[in-house]
Amino acid sequence: AQSVTQLDSQVPVFEEAPVELRCNYSSSVSVYLFWYVQYPNQGLQLLLKYLSGSTLVKGINGFEAEFNKSQTSFHLRKPSVHISDTAEYFCAVSLNSGYSTLTFGKGTMLLVSP
Amino acid sequence: GAVVSQHPSWVICKSGTSVKIECRSLDFQATTMFWYRQFPKQSLMLMATSNEGSKATYEQGVEKDKFLINHASLTLSTLTVTSAHPEDSSFYICSARDRAAYGYTFGSGTRLTVV
Secondary structure, eight states: OOEEEOOOSEEEEETTOOEEEOOEEEOSSOEEEEEEEEOTTOOEEEEEEEOSSOSEEEOGGGOEEEEETTTTEEEEEESSOOGGGOEEEEEEEEESSSSOOOEEOOOEEEEEEO | OOOEEEEOSEEEEOTTOOEEEEEEESSSOOSEEEEEEEOTTSOEEEEEEEETTSOOEEOTTOOTTTEEEEEEETTEEEEEEOSOOGGGOEEEEEEEEETTTTEEEEOOOEEEEEO
16 A cells, blocks of 8 residues: 655745655555645645656646655655745645555645745 | 536534535546545545445445445535534545546535534
8 A cells, every 4th residue: 555754744934935845655556646735624726746757747836846766755846935825735646557546645734924 | 627616615514414515527527536534734534435326435434324425427426424413523525536637636625514
């Protein structure tokens, strides 16, 4: 079975600073990787996903992530954050075959202050 | 892009009554839909997976008689919380698998409060 670890439950950062949200996964087979953002009392919105190909994935709102197979990581980065980026971020994995479900990490709360 | 509509966005019900939550895929056919439950400041917990035209598969510890799931068409899945109690109060989120785009699209969630 696969698992996802988000090491930081909360990441405080100042506006316009860069940020990295860490995600590590564990799986014995190939996986697809996702990052979602959740604003209060809302569902999840897809930021980006890695299925195959280039290991650097660009997503919406200026976010990007890099798949590192040797380190089993898929860290999310943004060079300059805005107040509006304050939200909960979830990393998730699924097996790359069949009717696979998503396995989520526990989430990282990004707190952007002025 | 793929859109999933979830209704209602919030509901308050009396203890002992039943509540139905709808999840619709608006512009794609969702052969598989997922139902999650989320407690405050926690991650999503998968409750069940439903495939169109067949019985839902429930995760361990989820009461199938309390959380009834119906996936009668390629665009609609419903979750009915039967005989609701205060401990069922939570945020419920549905998700549909878009096979064409290989992605999972989420509904906006339903805040259920049982009083």
